[in-house]
Amino acid sequence: MILISLIVCALISYLMGSLNSAIIVVKLLKNEDIREHGSKNAGLTNTLRCYGKFPALLTLIGDLAKGVVAVLVSQAIMNAVSGGTYDLRFVGYFCGLFAVLGHIFPLYYGFKGGKGVLVCSSVLLVIDPPAFAIVIVFFAIVTAATKYVSVGSISAALFYVAMTFAMNYFMRHTALSAVLSYTICTALEAAVLIYMHRSNIQRLRNGTENKLGEKKKDS
Numbered sequence: 001m002i003l004i005s006l007i008v009c010a011l012i013s014y015l016m017g018s019l020n021s022a023i024i025v026v027k028l029l030k031n032e033d034i035r036e037h038g039s040k041n042a043g044l045t046n047t048l049r050c051y052g053k054f055p056a057l058l059t060l061i062g063d064l065a066k067g068v069v070a071v072l073v074s075q076a077i078m079n080a081v082s083g084g085t086y087d088l089r090f091v092g093y094f095c096g097l098f099a100v101l102g103h104i105f106p107l108y109y110g111f112k113g114g115k116g117v118l119v120c121s122s123v124l125l126v127i128d129p130p131a132f133a134i135v136i137v138f139f140a141i142v143t144a145a146t147k148y149v150s151v152g153s154i155s156a157a158l159f160y161v162a163m164t165f166a167m168n169y170f171m172r173h174t175a176l177s178a179v180l181s182y183t184i185c186t187a188l189e190a191a192v193l194i195y196m197h198r199s200n201i202q203r204l205r206n207g208t209e210n211k212l213g214e215k216k217k218d219s
Contacts, residue, residue, distance in 0.1 A: 005081040006094070009074035013095040016070040017102020020113045021062025022047045025055050035112060039199075043114030045149055049210075060118065063103070067122030070099040087178060089127060093164075093185035096123030100189050104196055115196040117153045120189055124160065131163045147211040150200035157190040 022042045026034040030051060034042050038050040044063065048056035074095035075088045100120050106113040125132040138159050143152030164186040168174040174182075203209035 002078075002082060002086065005078060006091070009077050009091065009095050010098040012077075013070040013074055013098040014102040015107065016066050016073075017099035017119060018106035018108050018113070019062075019066055020103060020106050020109055021059045021066070022114060023106075023109055025058045025062065026051060029055055029058075035109075041114055042109070042112070044118055063114075063118035064122040064125075066103075067096065067099050067119040068126045071096050071123055071126045089168075089174075090178065090181055090185075092123065092127035093182045096120075096127065097185045097189050099123060100192065104192060115153070116189070116193050117157075120157070120160070120193060123189075128164070128167060131160075131167045135160050135163055143212065148204065148209055149212055150197055150204065150209060154194055154197050154201075157193045161186045161190050 020042050022034045022044065026032055026047060034040075034047060034050065038046045040046070044056055044059050047059045071092045075091050078086050078091045079088060100116040100123065102113075103119045104113050104116045105111040121132070121136070124135060135156055139152045139156035142155045143149055146152065161183060165179060165183045168182055169176065169179045200209055
């Protein structure tokens with residue numbers, strides 16, 4: 001029963017993650033497909049560059065909210081099914097991974113979505129607020145230093161994995177087996193996020209990646 005419930009929660013998280021805020025917002029406000037404009041990525045940065053601050057703000061709120069809701073709903077279900085005995089932190093990491101996968105490979109949009117950075121951030125926010133605060137500061141420092149959002153995102157994804165292990169093993173003294181299960185989930189998230197930034201990595205190598213606040217270059 002526990003395993004079936006966990007699978008159901010993962011499915012719910014994936015379906016919630018598949019509700020891509022950038023695609024929905026741009027379609028409702030502009031009657032256009034964000035995936036046909038700019039970098040063609042259905043995410044916050046491309047929405048901001050192509051459509052401005054208000055659509056980007058709505059995208060930000062939507063993507064953060066769905067990650068938070070997916071984790072909280074999954075934890076509530078597993079808590080009720082297990083009678084409060086199941087590791088809800090693991091539920092958060094595991095189902096959060098599926099919310100991120102839903103955002104990147106959305107069922108409703110031909111499996112073509114965004115890069116998952118915002119959803120990953122919201123998952124960490126609800127599971128581990130102290131780690132979230134540290135990772136966000138790290139992201140901000142790297143982005144400010146390099147002027148590349150992509151470099152900040154990739155670096156933060158890797159740092160996210162390290163922080164998951166450090167916070168749970170060294171700070172909370174959680175059992176190693178549990179910590180490894182958390183870390184594996186975050187490592188899979190990081191791997192997918194970095195893979196989704198492969199075009200950014202290529203542009204960084206070519207010197208054509210857009211810097212923060214800079215007009216779009218020709219690739």
